[in-house]
Amino acid sequence: MHRKNFGRNRVLQPSAAYTPVNEQEVLEILDRHQGQRIRAVGRLHSWSKAILGDGVQLDMRRMNDVFLEPAGDQFVATVGAGCQVKRLLKELNRGGATLHSLGLIDVQTIAGAISTGTHGSGRHSMSHYVEEVRLARYDESTGKAFIDEISAGDELLAARCSLGSLGIILSVKLRCRAQYNVQEHFTEARRLEDVLSAEESYPLQQFYFIPWRWSYFIQHRCEDTGKRSFFAKMYRLYWLGVMDYAMHLKILFLKRVLRSRRMIRFSFRRIVSLFLIRKWRVTDRSSSMLVMKHEAFRHIEIELFVSRDQLPEALSFTKEVIEVAGSKDTSLSEVNQQRIHDIGMQDDLKGLQNQYCQHYPICVRRVLPDETLISMASGGDQDWYAVSFISYAKPSRRAGFDLFSRFMARSMSKLFQARPHWGKISPLEASELTSLYPKFDTFRTVSKTLDPQGVFQNEWTTALLDADD
Ligand SMILES: Cc1cc2nc3c(=O)[nH]c(=O)nc-3n(C[C@H](O)[C@H](O)[C@H](O)COP(=O)(O)OP(=O)(O)OC[C@H]3O[C@@H](n4cnc5c(N)ncnc54)[C@H](O)[C@@H]3O)c2cc1C
Structure with a gap:
């Protein structure tokens, strides 16, 4: 059995796949597969390696209940991990509530969306509003699966955006607000x-x-x-x-x-x-x-987060690189040539010349600093700006975009400390990625404490947790 993601750039071939209906069934599956690699997936709308795993796969789509309660002048919703954002919005609306933050589409699951720091514009990412996570994982002393309620401290900050690496998210308690x-x-x-x-x-x-x-x-x-x-x-x-x-x-x-x-x-x-x-x-x-039908046509995307003070330079650099990538005889300005020289990427730039023509508007969204350990907008004292590059080339004709996205991620991370979205194309090495997050070490500690055997990791998250930054 194999499945592909939305972007058709990842193939998943799990050894066993389940679609559990309740928490008890999740615990039974975990007990049955003790010692094996296990990974949950949402609606596979990520392009990154976060969704990969060749062990046991849990698709949580049938665990999608929503309970809404008032909390002062706000609301709190308890949402089943596999609930799609569109169903959640409908249920919240019935009670006069809605989400604080929303991405461009509403087909992701809530667990999938928070696990990669999904965001919209003008607010924090969705991860920031998570108050509690119910997590199925193993008890170290008995080896049996159990349910952990994570609601405070570094564990909560880690669970708000965790790349699927802490355990199986069963449900999430989210701060919501009145509809507006x-x-x-x-x-x-x-x-x-x-x-x-x-x-x-x-x-x-x-x-x-x-x-x-x-x-x-x-x-x-x-x-x-x-x-x-x-x-x-x-x-x-x-x-x-x-x-x-x-x-x-x-x-x-x-x-x-x-x-x-x-x-x-x-x-x-x-x-x-x-x-x-x-x-x-x-x-x-x-x-x-706040949403559109951006999922109507297959595409692939990289999105790079820069802080506000870096945005003007990052956009003028972007413009020049796109011009070089799109023609034989354009070159960078002196300032940007010097920058490329300083980071030793002259050959990469030469290799990119005339290889890729940008054919989609570059969407730029402001995200307020999150209280999380590793969401892209985590920390800092300035707003973050997510700059996105999309290609509509057929999946078999993405070589130009691959070259361009790799160049942008590598150069922008070095020059502007740009952080690639965890759910989108992320061409950096593990140590390059983790070095962009001052609190990655704390995330590593939480992850290794909650999952000491590494059974909830895939190759990519294992490399991130083992990286020297
Ligand atoms: C057309 C399109 C538009 C998009 N627009 C935006 C946007 O506007 N803003 C933005 O920030 N992002 C956007 N994204 C990216 C998308 O929001 C993220 O990639 C999101 O993670 C996808 O959610 P999903 O339910 O498909 O999860 P998946 O892609 O299936 O999984 C994502 C991660 O979550 C983990 N996970 C899922 N469920 C669980 C669980 N129950 N327990 C533990 N871990 C779990 C997986 O292991 C994986 O690591 C867009 C993607 C597409 C395809």
């Missing part, structure tokens, strides 16, 4: 300063750095105490029809059928902006406004 409306509208800006200064009025905003046009399309967003707009439904239809489908079909046509770099560049310079209706202000329920 979001108002959104688009503008275009030429200068990054203007984009960033708009955050004061639109704290939930995200923006797209448009390749080849090199301007910023800003999706201004803020909470709105007003009612849903009369046109909210029409706006949703516009998003679905025009942005989620028409724009993506156009990109697929250019990339997969026409395969013309010239047309891709022309389209971003002149055509993409035609899809945008500027200054159309619409208010809708947060859980409708």
